[in-house]
Amino acid sequence: MQGGVPAPVPGYHNDGENTLKPTDISDPEYFHKVVDCQYACPSHTPVPEYIRLIAAERYTDAYMVNWESNVFPGILGRTCDRPCEPACRRGRVEKEPVAICRLKRVAADNKGAVEARMPKAPKRRNGKRVALIGAGPASLTVARDLAPLGYEIDLYDDQAKAGGMMRSQIPVFRLPPAVLDEETGYILDLGINRHFDTRVTSMKSVLERNYDAVFVGTGAPRGSDLDLPGRTEAAANIFVGIDWLSSVSFEHIHTIGRRVLVLGGGNTAMDCCRTARRLGGEDVKVVVRSEFDKMKASPWEKEDAMAEDIPIFNNHVPLEFVHRDGRLVGMSFDKVDVVYDDKGRRSLVSTGEPPVFFEADDVLIAIGQDNAFPWIERELGIEFGKWDMPVIDAVTFQSTLPKVFFGGDAAFGPKNIITAVAQGHQAAISIDLFLRGESVQARPAPGVTLVSQKMGVHEWSYDNAVVDDLRYKVPHVAKEVALKDLKVEVELGFDARAGLAEAQRCLNCDVQTVFKAAKCIECDACVDICPTECINFLMNDEEPALRGSLRAAATNLAQDLYVADGLTQTRRVMVKDENVCLHCGLCAERCPTGAWDMQKFFYNVTKAGQACTPSKQ
Amino acid sequence: MTYQKPSFRHPAAQVNELGYTRRDYEGSLSTLCAGCGHDSISAAIIEAVFTLPLEPHRIAKMSGIGCSSKTPAYFLGRSHGFNSVHGRMPSVTTGASLANRDLVYIGVSGDGDTASIGFGQFGHAVRRNLNMTYIVENNGCYGLTKGQDSATADVGSKNKKGAANPYEPIDLVSMAIQLGATFVGRSFSGDRQQLVPLIKAALTHRGFAFLDVVSPCVTFNNHEGSTKSYAFTRERIEATPLDFVPMREEIRTSYAAGATQEVCMHDGSVIRLHKQNDEYDIEDAQSALQAIAHHNKQGRVLTGLLYIDRDAHEMHEVLGTVRRPLNSLTEKELCPGTKVLDSINAGLR
Numbered sequence: 001m002q003g004g005v006p007a008p009v010p011g012y013h014n015d016g017e018n019t020l021k022p023t024d025i026s027d028p029e030y031f032h033k034v035v036d037c038q039y040a041c042p043s044h045t046p047v048p049e050y051i052r053l054i055a056a057e058r059y060t061d062a063y064m065v066n067w068e069s070n071v072f073p074g075i076l077g078r079t080c081d082r083p084c085e086p087a088c089r090r091g092r093v094e095k096e097p098v099a100i101c102r103l104k105r106v107a108a109d110n111k112g113a114v115e116a117r118m119p120k121a122p123k124r125r126n127g128k129r130v131a132l133i134g135a136g137p138a139s140l141t142v143a144r145d146l147a148p149l150g151y152e153i154d155l156y157d158d159q160a161k162a163g164g165m166m167r168s169q170i171p172v173f174r175l176p177p178a179v180l181d182e183e184t185g186y187i188l189d190l191g192i193n194r195h196f197d198t199r200v201t202s203m204k205s206v207l208e209r210n211y212d213a214v215f216v217g218t219g220a221p222r223g224s225d226l227d228l229p230g231r232t233e234a235a236a237n238i239f240v241g242i243d244w245l246s247s248v249s250f251e252h253i254h255t256i257g258r259r260v261l262v263l264g265g266g267n268t269a270m271d272c273c274r275t276a277r278r279l280g281g282e283d284v285k286v287v288v289r290s291e292f293d294k295m296k297a298s299p300w301e302k303e304d305a306m307a308e309d310i311p312i313f314n315n316h317v318p319l320e321f322v323h324r325d326g327r328l329v330g331m332s333f334d335k336v337d338v339v340y341d342d343k344g345r346r347s348l349v350s351t352g353e354p355p356v357f358f359e360a361d362d363v364l365i366a367i368g369q370d371n372a373f374p375w376i377e378r379e380l381g382i383e384f385g386k387w388d389m390p391v392i393d394a395v396t397f398q399s400t401l402p403k404v405f406f407g408g409d410a411a412f413g414p415k416n417i418i419t420a421v422a423q424g425h426q427a428a429i430s431i432d433l434f435l436r437g438e439s440v441q442a443r444p445a446p447g448v449t450l451v452s453q454k455m456g457v458h459e460w461s462y463d464n465a466v467v468d469d470l471r472y473k474v475p476h477v478a479k480e481v482a483l484k485d486l487k488v489e490v491e492l493g494f495d496a497r498a499g500l501a502e503a504q505r506c507l508n509c510d511v512q513t514v515f516k517a518a519k520c521i522e523c524d525a526c527v528d529i530c531p532t533e534c535i536n537f538l539m540n541d542e543e544p545a546l547r548g549s550l551r552a553a554a555t556n557l558a559q560d561l562y563v564a565d566g567l568t569q570t571r572r573v574m575v576k577d578e579n580v581c582l583h584c585g586l587c588a589e590r591c592p593t594g595a596w597d598m599q600k601f602f603y604n605v606t607k608a609g610q611a612c613t614p615s616k617q
Numbered sequence: 618m619t620y621q622k623p624s625f626r627h628p629a630a631q632v633n634e635l636g637y638t639r640r641d642y643e644g645s646l647s648t649l650c651a652g653c654g655h656d657s658i659s660a661a662i663i664e665a666v667f668t669l670p671l672e673p674h675r676i677a678k679m680s681g682i683g684c685s686s687k688t689p690a691y692f693l694g695r696s697h698g699f700n701s702v703h704g705r706m707p708s709v710t711t712g713a714s715l716a717n718r719d720l721v722y723i724g725v726s727g728d729g730d731t732a733s734i735g736f737g738q739f740g741h742a743v744r745r746n747l748n749m750t751y752i753v754e755n756n757g758c759y760g761l762t763k764g765q766d767s768a769t770a771d772v773g774s775k776n777k778k779g780a781a782n783p784y785e786p787i788d789l790v791s792m793a794i795q796l797g798a799t800f801v802g803r804s805f806s807g808d809r810q811q812l813v814p815l816i817k818a819a820l821t822h823r824g825f826a827f828l829d830v831v832s833p834c835v836t837f838n839n840h841e842g843s844t845k846s847y848a849f850t851r852e853r854i855e856a857t858p859l860d861f862v863p864m865r866e867e868i869r870t871s872y873a874a875g876a877t878q879e880v881c882m883h884d885g886s887v888i889r890l891h892k893q894n895d896e897y898d899i900e901d902a903q904s905a906l907q908a909i910a911h912h913n914k915q916g917r918v919l920t921g922l923l924y925i926d927r928d929a930h931e932m933h934e935v936l937g938t939v940r941r942p943l944n945s946l947t948e949k950e951l952c953p954g955t956k957v958l959d960s961i962n963a964g965l966r
Contacts, residue, residue, distance in 0.1 A: 093625045458618035466623035521847045522807060523652040523835060528660035532627045552627040569851045584623050592652025592835045 019540035022565045022573070025514065028448040031601040033560060034578050035510045037100055040087035042422035044446075044605045045069040047084055047100055048510040052462065054107055055503040057496070062107035064117055069605065071141050071187070071421050072166075074179040077105025078491065079170055081267075081298060081416040089509050092556075093532070093580050096471040098505045099494075106499035108179075114186075119148035121191035126150035128435045131211040133200050136164020137417045138408025139217035140187045141424025142431065145608040147190035149432060154211070155192050158199035159250075162188060165219050165409075166417060168246035169268065171275045173482065173490050203376040203404075213403045213431045216376075216390075217424070220409040224368040226263065230321030234328035234363075238321060241272045241366030248275055248486075257361020259283040261331055263318060264366035265295035270305045272364040277308050278486040285358060286312045287331075289348060291338055304490070308479060317348060319355055321363065330359040369414050389413070396440040397427040405431055428608040444611030447604040452597050453511055454588075460598055462508050464585040472502045508583045512601045515574055517566035519595035526587035526596055527551070532580045535587060540565070540573045550577055622646050633670040642667050644694040648687070652839075654806030654832030654847075655685055655754045659692040661809055662723065662752075665816035666693065669863065677713060677720045681706040681735060684761050685727030685754035685832075693723075704735025707742035710749055711932075717942040718933050721820060722749035729759050732768035732787045743796040743825055748931040750819040750826045753789055754806075756834035757845035764837025775842030790923055791909055793827040794902050799926040800826035801905070803919065805850050806833065814861035815922060818888045821861075824931040831918065855912055857921030860889040880925060890922060899924055 023030060033039050037047040046065055053062035066073035080101050088097030128151050132139040135157035143153050161167060162184040166175065188194060200206060206214055223240035225231075231238065237257065241264065247253040260281040262273040265288035276284045286305065288295055292314045295302065306312065316333035323329060332355040336348040371389060376382055383391040383400040390399050392406050399406055407427040408420035430440040453461045475492045476482070482490045494502060526535050533552040540546070546561065547554040554561060559579040567574065588596040622643070630638050642663045647656050666676065673695040680686035682703035689698050697720065701709040706724050714722055731739045731753050742751065757770040766774070766782040769789065774782050793801045800822040804812040812830065819826035831850050833839045839846045844853075864885035880888040880899070890899070897904040905924040912919040939946065 093628060464619065465621070466625060468624055521652065521835075521839070522851075523654065523833070523847060524657045524660070524807065524809065525652045528656055529622070529647075531623045531625060533630070534627075552629055555629065569848055580625075580627055582623050582625055584619065586619055586622065589619055590647075590651045590656075592650065 018542045020543050020546060020561065020563045020573075020575075023560070023562045025562075028446050028603060030560070031450070031510075031512050032446075032603045034512060034581075035601065035603065036087040036089050037084035037098075038510070038603060040083045041070075042083065042419045043070045043425065044422075044603065045084075046510065046602060046604065048506055048508050049602065050107060051098070051100070051103055051503045051506040052508070054103055055463065055500055055506075057500075059107050059110035060112045060114060060117075063111040063114060066104055066107060067114070067186075068607075070418060071144055071424075072137065072183050072417065073104050074108035074183050075166055075175060076418060077101060077103075077108050078175050078179070079166070080104070080418050083418070089507055089580065090505060093507075093582065094470070099471055099474070099502050102474050102491075102494055103499060103503055105493050106496070106503075109493050110496060110499075118186050119190065121147050122150045124150065125152050128152065128212045129154065129210075130431060130435075131156065131206055131209070131214045133206065133214065133216050134164055134218035134408075134410070135159070135162040135184075135196070136217055136219050136408060136420065137166060138219075138410070138420040138424040138427070139164070139215060140184060141421045142215050142217070142407065142428045143190065143192050144187045145425060145428035146431060147187075147192060149609040151435075153190075153192045154195060155188075156195045156198050156200050158197065160197050162194075162196070164217070165242075168249050169242050169271065171245065171271050172249070172487050173274070173278065174271070176487075176489050201375050203380055203382070207380065211403070212435050213405065215427055215431065216404065216406045216410050217408045217420070218373075218410045220369045220371045220414040222370045222372040223365070224370060226318060226365050226367060228318060228320055230323050230328075233326060234321045234323040237328035237360075237362045239362065239364050241268050241364050242369055244364055245271060245275060248279070253279070255280050257281065259359050259361045260285070260364065261358055261360040261362075262286045262364045262366060264288065264368070265290055265297055265312075265314075266366060266368070267297045267301050268369070269364075269366035270297045270301040272366045273305055273310045274308055275486070276362075276364065277310065277483055281362075284310050286310060287316045287318070287333060287358065288312060288314050289317050289336070291315060294338075307476075308483065313358075315348070316356060317350075322357065328360060328363065330357055331363060332357045371410060371413060373410075393440075395426070395443065396430040397423060398430055398434070398440055402434065425605065425607055429606075432608040444606035447602075447606055447610070449602045450512070450514070450599045451602075452599050453585075454597060458589050460511075460585050462511050462598075462600070463504065464508070464511075464583070464598070466507065466582050466584050467504045469501060469505055471505070472498050509581075510601050510603075511583050511585070511598050513562075513576065513581065513583070513587060514597050514599045515562070515564045515576070516595050516597075517564045517574060518568075519593045520567055520574070521593055521595075522567060522569050522572070523592060525590040525592065529586045529590040531584065531586065532582055534577050534579070534581045536575045536577075537567070537570075537572045538575065539571075546575060547577075550575060552577070554579060620646060633667055635670050635672055637667070637670065637673065639663065639667050641673060641695060642693055644689070644691040647691040649684060649691075650760075650834075650836045652835035653684070654756060654830075654835070655688050656691065657806040657809070658752065658754055658812070658830055658832055659688050661806075661812045661816055663692050664809070664813050665820065668813075669817050669820060671721055671820070675719070675721055677722050679706050679710045679713065679722060679724040679749075681726055681730040683727040683730045683759075684756075684834075685725055686730055688725055688754070704730050704733070704738055706730065707735065707738040707747070707751075711742060711745065711747055714747060714749065714932065715938065717944060718748070718938070718940075719942050722747075723820070724749055724751045726751065726753050728753060728755045728757060728767040728769040728789075732789060736768075736787075740792075740796050743793055743798045743827065745932045746797065746799055746824045746929055746935070748824055748933065750816070750822075750828065752816075752828045752830060754832040755789065755829055755845070756832050756838055757786075757843070758834050758838040760834045760837050764834065771844040774844040775840070777837050777840060779842070788909070788913065789829045790827070791906055793829075794906055794909075794924050797929075798827045798924070799824040799929045799931075800922075801924040802827070802922045803829045803831070805831045805854055805856075805918070805920055807847055807851060808854070808856060808920070811856055811858055811920065814859050814888075817861040817863075818859070818882070818886075818922065821882050821884060821886055822925070823883050824926075824929055831920075850918060853917050855917045855919045857919075858891045859922055860891075862887045862889065880922075880927075883927065888922060888925075900926065902926075
């Protein structure tokens with residue numbers, strides 16, 4: 001027994017070389033990862049922050065927090081792929097995550113006037129000119145970030161209005177044009193030079209106009225076709241999904257046959273089948289090669305389609321377009337079993353049953369989409385690599401021709417709107433750095449604050465009580481009404497009351513449990529009170545052993561352990577499994593010495609022009 | 618201020634052999650000071666009962682008055698309970714046990730409730746070998762009345778204002794052994810690894826099981842100069858670790874191999890003591906008392922299972938009471954009829 005400290009009890013592990021290092025909470029990425037929703041969002045929108053603002057009925061503030069980060073809160077509140085929701089911690093402690101996406105719409109629907117809060121284009125420009133090719137979410141984000149800095153922006157698109165695929169491919173019953181006009185308008189109002197109805201057919205001619213930088217945000221405009229017997233003969237009744245959707249959107253197509261087959265299992269297929277139901281399709285079927293669970297479409301989009309009496313046939317591989325007298329009469333399919341080999345690779349093996357035949361008047365092919373850059377001449381210095389895709393730096397979005405940048409689906413293939421926005425922000429940073437003569441590799445650090453939420457002995461400035469409410473359902477208009485009119489928006493959105501109740505389900509994961517070992521007297525009060533058994537005091541060990549020896553084994557390896565050393569009485573370490581922490585603050589309430597504190601962590605991705613200029617060495 | 622614990626629990630929360638989760642053994646949210654050792658002991662009781670396991674409705678929590686005696690509200694919310702008069706928990710428990718011998722009695726008391734106002738009652742419960750677990754949450758001060766020195770405060774220990782206690786303390790474990798307690802242990806609220814198996818062993822013991830648990834008063838007795846603070850106790854503790862192995866389980870120790878003594882309980886479960894240097898026979902009262910006195914003299918706190926007598930008869934066996942709880946007796950047993958009465962009368966003639 002030395003130095004007044006008890007010797008480690010036999011059987012405890014001693015500190016060794018491979019024990020876990022104490023967590024560096026000054027690294028912004030540590031706490032960022034704890035905010036699962038924000039971390040999963042490509043744009044890293046501060047989700048809990050805006051949800052709290054919604055709960056406080058500060059809709060305009062909530063909208064602006066969103067707008068800063070994701071540029072299109074009203075659009076995304078209806079159409080986002082919501083990578084945040086599968087990540088939501090709530091989904092790990094009960095059945096369903098917080099309805100983050102639809103809460104975003106609550107902010108957009110109920111906000112007050114925001115025009116005065118929007119940035120303005122400076123009276124004096126900085127003399128630099130940037131061309132943006134394509135007016136979709138990626139280009140518009142670049143415009144939003146660069147115009148207020150004084151850049152002169154030329155925006156080119158072959159459509160008559162801004163929005164890109166958000167306008168041409170997303171049906172109006174999911175995204176009303178008014179919302180699109182409003183949110184694209186906030187950007188166009190920054191003094192953007194619009195060159196609409198202008199198809200750019202040559203990169204060379206763009207470069208000849210001496211722009212200081214060019215951004216390519218042309219998306220993935222080419223829908224995949226299906227070359228099967230009968231394709232040419234029955235061509236009059238076979239359409240490529242995304243082309244058909246834009247023809248509907250621009251009112252070139254108003255009707256479809258009574259019996260429709262939609263091929264493909266992604267979100268485009270879901271949009272196609274639901275649109276077909278509204279244009280006269282009474283017997284609409286979706287036919288998919290893969291299993292139901294492996295379909296690319298978001299679960300809620302599949303649900304919405306099935307709710308409109310659209311059956312989904314899985315494990316059916318298309319064989320032939322069947323035609324008679326030069327007219328399509330249906331399609332035949334081979335029923336398959338899905339077989340996985342030892343390495344988990346999937347193959348579709350025919351069941352050997354006779355082909356299945358579905359009658360059809362029209363077929364919509366929605367089996368994927370590709371990039372296409374026939375308009376970029378290959379001798380300009382923009383290198384193209386695998387699959388004829390441009391070679392792009394994954395961080396800076398710069399091409400091999402330094403003044404040309406790519407973003408959105410045009411950069412790395414089809415993803416989603418929120419990814420396009422995130423890439424637009426990063427490309428804008430690069431363009432700004434490039435045109436200021438700085439290294440595009442010098443990425444700005446995120447803006448981070450960590451502030452105690454303590455208001456009194458046991459009072460917090462956030463709502464720390466955890467409600468038991470299950471996820472609220474977004475009300476829809478009656479099916480009979482919705483199916484009659486293409487323009488009727490199906491989802492009604494949460495009203496203010498339901499929005500508040502849903503907002504209260506948020507666990508406030510950005511309010512962090514911050515531990516100061518020097519203050520701890522090892523009384524175990526936090527260990528005992530923690531409802532989800534996150535907190536442990538034990539001798540340090542190697543990570544796998546430590547994870548297994550916690551009060552509740554930390555089996556979710558995607559979630560970090562928060563390790564703190566410096567406990568004076570026993571030399572143990574504090575280990576907190578972040579996995580199912582409710583952020584209820586009880587550990588801090590029960591801590592007699594303030595060793596635990598609840599501190600709000602705000603993480604903001606730095607946008608173009610917001611960073612302090614790094615000193616040149 | 619949070620008044621209600623969130624209802625979510627760890628998704629992988631275990632279910633014990635009886636099908637209960639830990640939540641089934643929890644009570645309402647504690648109103649004691651944050652960091653109170655008593656809350657740790659409540660958690661240790663929950664852990665012991667959950668893992669033993671016992672059914673919540675087979676347990677009665679008994680207490681008197683004081684911070685310690687409030688704690689039964691904070692654990693075993695689905696068990697029976699009786700919060701009695703100050704220092705009178707032993708007699709109420711005696712009565713309860715006589716009426717229903719099938720319940721498991723957990724008495725929770727404090728140093729004031731046991732060593733001062735309830736000292737006489739305590740002695741008689743020990744003497745009768747009442748079948749219960751009696752836990753003293755010992756913080757050396759009267760926390761509920763702002764921290765005056767209690768009867769277990771060590772001589773020289775300073776109160777919060779800096780005044781040293783002039784009186785010799787009552788050493789409850791020595792007292793219990795001398796009065797004839799059949800299971801005596803001491804532990805520390807901050808040593809869960811020892812406390813939980815000790816409580817499990819006490820609950821399994823047939824007869825009076827006494828546990829003196831040092832439980833720092835974080836508000837009035839956790840300062841420099843106090844001999845019942847977290848830091849002081851950790852510094853002076855002389856712990857004999859132990860495992861409690863229920864009858865049905867294979868013996869797996871969580872401690873490294875060393876000098877191990879196994880004590881077999883009535884129901885077949887085993888207590889394994891992991892001794893380090895102080896070798897004495899825990900079944901010999903005299904050597905137990907000597908070891909305790911020896912450590913006291915050195916200013917060290919000897920903890921662990923200090924003494925056990927596995928052969929003594931508990932109160933019901935001594936009194937030869939009816940084997941079933943009184944509430945299960947029917948008119949048939951209570952009014953056995955003229956024939957039986959006649960035979961009794963005949964025996965008195």
